[in-house]
Amino acid sequence: MKKISLQKYSRGYTLLFAVITATVVLGVAAFILGISRKQSILASVARESTYAIYAADSGIECAVAASSGMSSSSQPDILCNGQVVSAGTTTALPLPGATQVQSWAYSAISLTGGQCAIVILTTARNSRGDPEIILDSRGYNVCKTSGGILVPDSAGSRTVERAQRVIYTGFW
Numbered sequence: 001m002k003k004i005s006l007q008k009y010s011r012g013y014t015l016l017f018a019v020i021t022a023t024v025v026l027g028v029a030a031f032i033l034g035i036s037r038k039q040s041i042l043a044s045v046a047r048e049s050t051y052a053i054y055a056a057d058s059g060i061e062c063a064v065a066a067s068s069g070m071s072s073s074s075q076p077d078i079l080c081n082g083q084v085v086s087a088g089t090t091t092a093l094p095l096p097g098a099t100q101v102q103s104w105a106y107s108a109i110s111l112t113g114g115q116c117a118i119v120i121l122t123t124a125r126n127s128r129g130d131p132e133i134i135l136d137s138r139g140y141n142v143c144k145t146s147g148g149i150l151v152p153d154s155a156g157s158r159t160v161e162r163a164q165r166v167i168y169t170g171f172w
Contacts (some may be wrong), residue, residue: 028123048141051115052162056139059109059117060164063135066121078119080109116143117154126169133168 060082078085085106106119122134140152141160154158 034163044158048158048160051113051141052059052139053139053164054139054166055111055115055117056149056162058111058115058139059119059137059139060135060166062109062117063106063119063121064166065120078106081111083110085109110143114141114143116140118152130169133167135166136163137165138163 058080059148062078062085069101105119109117109119111117117139120134120136120139122132124132124134124135126132139162142153142158143152146153152161
């Protein structure tokens with residue numbers, strides 16, 4: 001009978017190849033998982049930002065409807081989403097050069113889907129003396145009721161605020 005001898009240095013290549021292959025596959029899988037997680041977070045932030053900008057736009061639309069035909073001293077109520085929102089006086093920062101400022105703030109206007117908007121309507125005269133109506137709307141993607149008043153959910157980590165400003169010159 002012939003004896004077969006194996007060389008000692010040729011053992012374990014299969015095991016080494018299996019470990020290296022498993023490490024490479026696991027590394028690629030971890031890389032793909034990390035990228036997909038980041039993409040998911042970015043998509044979520046973009047969606048919430050879209051909700052906030054639509055809320056700000058809705059607030060502007062409601063304020064435009066309320067401000068049409070107003071005088072420099074009238075305090076219009078806003079009819080928005082089937083609810084009447086009354087104004088409260090506020091101190092607003094006018095544009096540079098504006099004088100004779102009157103401003104009304106509207107508490108958070110409830111919109112569908114849990115979004116809300118806070119609108120500030122300001123009447124002023126610019127540096128040339130032309131009358132201006134300035135509409136500022138801040139839209140929020142998440143709102144809550146606190147003490148019977150609708151407010152942005154500032155404690156939430158998902159809360160996004162977006163603002164829009166519209167200026168009409170030469171009215172009243």
